[in-house]
Amino acid sequence: xxxxxxxxxxxxxxxxxxxxxxxxxxxxxxxxxxxxxxxxxxxxxxxxxxxxxxxxxxxxxxxxxxx
Amino acid sequence: xxxxxxxxxxxxxxxxxxxxxxxxxxxxxxxxxxxxxxxxxxxxxxxxxxxxxxxxxxxxxxxxxxxxxxxxxxxxxxxxxxxxxxxxxxxxxxxxxxxxxxxxxxxxxxxxxxxxxxxxxxxxxxxxxxxxxxxxxxxxxxxxxxxxxxxxxxxxxxxxxxxxxxxxxxxxxxxxxxxxxxxxxxxxxxxxxxxxxxxxxxxxxxxxxxxxxxxxxxxxxxxxxxxxxxxxxxxxxxxxxxxxxxxxxxxxxxxxxxx
Amino acid sequence: xxxxxxxxxxxxxxxxxxxxxxxxxxxxxxxxxxxxxxxxxxxxxxxxxxxxxxxxxxxxxxxxxxxxxxxxxxxxxxxxxxxxxxxxxxxxxxxxxxxxxxxxxxxxxxxxxxxxxxxxxxxxxxxxxxxxxxxxxxxxxxxxxxxxxxxxxxxxxxxxxxxxxxxxxxxxxxxxxxxxxxxxxxxxxxxxxxxxxxxxxxxxxxxxxxxxxxxxxxxxxxxxxxxxxxxxxxxxxxxxxxxxxxxxxxxxxxxxxxxxxxxxxxxxxxxxxxxxxxxxxxxxxxxxxxxxxxxxxxxxxxxxxxxxxxxxxxxxxxxxxxxxxxxxxxxxxxxxxxxxxxxxxxxxxxxxxxxxxxxxxxxxxxxx
Ligand code: SF4
Numbered sequence: 001x002x003x004x005x006x007x008x009x010x011x012x013x014x015x016x017x018x019x020x021x022x023x024x025x026x027x028x029x030x031x032x033x034x035x036x037x038x039x040x041x042x043x044x045x046x047x048x049x050x051x052x053x054x055x056x057x058x059x060x061x062x063x064x065x066x067x
Numbered sequence: 068x069x070x071x072x073x074x075x076x077x078x079x080x081x082x083x084x085x086x087x088x089x090x091x092x093x094x095x096x097x098x099x100x101x102x103x104x105x106x107x108x109x110x111x112x113x114x115x116x117x118x119x120x121x122x123x124x125x126x127x128x129x130x131x132x133x134x135x136x137x138x139x140x141x142x143x144x145x146x147x148x149x150x151x152x153x154x155x156x157x158x159x160x161x162x163x164x165x166x167x168x169x170x171x172x173x174x175x176x177x178x179x180x181x182x183x184x185x186x187x188x189x190x191x192x193x194x195x196x197x198x199x200x201x202x203x204x205x206x207x208x209x210x211x212x213x214x215x216x217x218x219x220x221x222x223x224x225x226x227x228x229x230x231x232x233x234x235x236x237x238x239x240x241x242x243x244x245x246x247x248x249x250x251x252x253x254x255x256x257x258x259x260x261x262x263x264x265x266x267x268x269x270x271x272x273x274x275x276x277x278x279x280x281x282x283x284x285x286x287x288x289x290x291x292x293x294x295x296x297x298x299x300x301x302x303x304x305x306x307x308x309x310x311x312x313x314x315x316x317x318x319x320x321x322x323x324x325x326x
Numbered sequence: 327x328x329x330x331x332x333x334x335x336x337x338x339x340x341x342x343x344x345x346x347x348x349x350x351x352x353x354x355x356x357x358x359x360x361x362x363x364x365x366x367x368x369x370x371x372x373x374x375x376x377x378x379x380x381x382x383x384x385x386x387x388x389x390x391x392x393x394x395x396x397x398x399x400x401x402x403x404x405x406x407x408x409x410x411x412x413x414x415x416x417x418x419x420x421x422x423x424x425x426x427x428x429x430x431x432x433x434x435x436x437x438x439x440x441x442x443x444x445x446x447x448x449x450x451x452x453x454x455x456x457x458x459x460x461x462x463x464x465x466x467x468x469x470x471x472x473x474x475x476x477x478x479x480x481x482x483x484x485x486x487x488x489x490x491x492x493x494x495x496x497x498x499x500x501x502x503x504x505x506x507x508x509x510x511x512x513x514x515x516x517x518x519x520x521x522x523x524x525x526x527x528x529x530x531x532x533x534x535x536x537x538x539x540x541x542x543x544x545x546x547x548x549x550x551x552x553x554x555x556x557x558x559x560x561x562x563x564x565x566x567x568x569x570x571x572x573x574x575x576x577x578x579x580x581x582x583x584x585x586x587x588x589x590x591x592x593x594x595x596x597x598x599x600x601x602x603x604x605x606x607x608x609x610x611x612x613x614x615x616x617x618x619x620x621x622x623x624x625x626x627x628x629x630x631x632x633x634x635x636x637x638x639x640x641x642x643x644x645x646x647x648x649x650x651x652x653x654x655x656x657x658x659x660x661x662x663x664x665x666x667x668x669x670x671x672x673x674x675x676x677x678x679x680x681x682x683x684x685x686x687x688x689x690x691x692x693x694x
């Protein structure tokens with residue numbers, strides 16, 4: 001098991017989890033979101049292969065209302 | 068056709084709508100449609116399960132002729148704004164970025180120094196940079212110099228509904244600017260939006276005035292009409308104010324009578 | 327032939343208000359009074375009761391151009407000379423004795439006798455004596471302007487003479503000045519080279535004055551928007567009698583000239599408006615306080631002329647207001663206007679647009 005920070009909260013995951021696995025947890029499948037792992041943007045084509053490491057800081061972002 | 072340009076892109080609607088502070092996403096979407104806006108602002112937020120309906124990208128993009136302009140709200144430094152802008156471009160695919168940096172969450176006044184820095188960097192990276200600034204004519208020229216696509220000076224404090232409190236400074240900015248000037252923040256009523264357009268600004272951006280109106284959808288339509296009227300009036304040219312003569316002891320008595 | 331730029335040829339909303347003021351209406355006398363009152367109020371608010379003063383010094387009357395209206399055109403038989411360094415020092419000292427510390431150095435078009443090197447050396451000498459040195463000479467390259475700025479020159483006066491391209495090309499019979507667009511782009515080059523101020527103008531009498539006034543206004547606005555740090559000024563020279571007896575085809579009377587000056591003050595509230603000794607004492611005194619904020623004094627239009635004022639030789643044109651510096655200042659003070667010779671310290675005279683670096687405040691560049 002590894003522990004990462006997902007949108008500021010601790011989240012434990014099985015070893016060898018990839019970015020795409022996080023979408024299930026958040027209910028973000030099929031949504032237009034941006035993924036940032038440790039300050040680096042992970043593009044959609046890399047999300048099924050990008051392995052998460054213990055201690056990673058992950059932000060999953062979307063557009064909300066704003067002026 | 069009467070259009071204005073932001074970078075290479077032409078827009079015919081001169082009303083830009085913010086999408087925050089609405090009671091629901093569906094009211095917001097109806098208001099966007101009623102406003103006729105072609106450019107709408109959105110903010111970047113952490114995705115969360117409870118408000119999964121908050122992903123506005125899909126529904127907004129589905130409205131015909133809409134371009135998204137993400138903002139950097141939440142950023143309090145240039146570095147944060149630059150980071151937010153890069154992520155936003157990833158998401159929206161739009162080159163527009165509204166640079167909005169306020170270090171103090173109470174009064175939300177834009178930080179001129181951080182805004183300048185972020186704008187300079189983002190313009191170099193090819194963004195169409197739209198900085199939200201205080202109505203400061205020198206700052207506006209400095210931002211034009213570093214390649215911004217427009218400047219967006221505030222009419223009065225954000226969300227204050229105080230109208231065109233900065234009218235004198237806005238007048239100078241509009242007069243001297245070589246890029247479109249968009250009045251952002253502080254407007255409360257359509258008549259104020261019309262007044263801003265009569266002064267010659269390229270467009271206005273409103274959010275609270277629509278979102279917090281009794282009937283947001285109807286108010287969006289009212290702003291749309293006011294912006295069109297104000298633009299027409301500017302284009303037509305206002306009648307000159309009458310000059311009143313002072314009759315006592317003529318100032319030009321030293322001139323001969325030859326033409 | 328290079329096309330005229332769009333800012334000049336395209337119509338614009340901005341100049342319509344000016345056009346309205348320049349077109350006299352039926353109640354002409356009343357209306358001129360009204361413009362004068364508004365112009366006076368703006369001038370007083372923005373500039374107070376002051377008049378900044380300068381004096382022209384002709385360095386040389388060699389010229390390679392053939393401007394029909396000018397006493398120094400290369401086909402005139404005028405005796406040609408230039409000030410040598412020791413003469414220049416004597417002239418500058420004589421000017422200082424008259425209280426002058428703001429000098430405008432003039433030459434004709436570039437010649438072997440008075441080219442860039444000569445001008446640069448003269449500027450450098452003048453900057454040792456004067457608070458402010460500006461030039462009205464031949465058009466230069468950006469690099470040349472930068473070199474002059476490094477030597478203490480802070481401003482350039484360059485009149486388009488007329489914006490009517492057809493008239494322009496007809497009157498400028500030969501020489502480098504014949505190139506309309508090259509001249510039009512000169513003020514921008516000067517600003518790019520680090521000049522702090524540029525002065526524009528049309529020579530009234532050469533072409534239809536309303537159209538020229540509107541084009542001049544567009545030029546000022548264009549430069550103001552593009553070079554927003556620049557100090558801009560507008561002059562209103564009318565053709566004066568000179569050797570060669572040129573008769574202006576579009577003579578401009580006092581009332582139109584006054585109208586044009588008031589209209590410029592109202593349309594350009596922040597810009598210095600300049601009136602030289604080409605105009606009569608009565609006209610200058612009348613315009614002081616109503617619109618004009620900068621005037622020349624004690625002018626000579628011959629080469630030199632301050633050190634030995636009695637030397638009679640023909641100048642570029644005849645001056646009209648020939649009062650001494652003292653008499654002129656007294657007339658200003660009588661109108662409750664303070665003559666100002668010095669507006670700032672020469673320490674601030676470095677090239678413009680150079681930002682302070684974090685760690686170095688560099689000394690002004692030494693002159694070569
Ligand atoms: S106006 Fe200037 S360029 Fe033309 S002839 Fe006279 S001195 Fe020479």
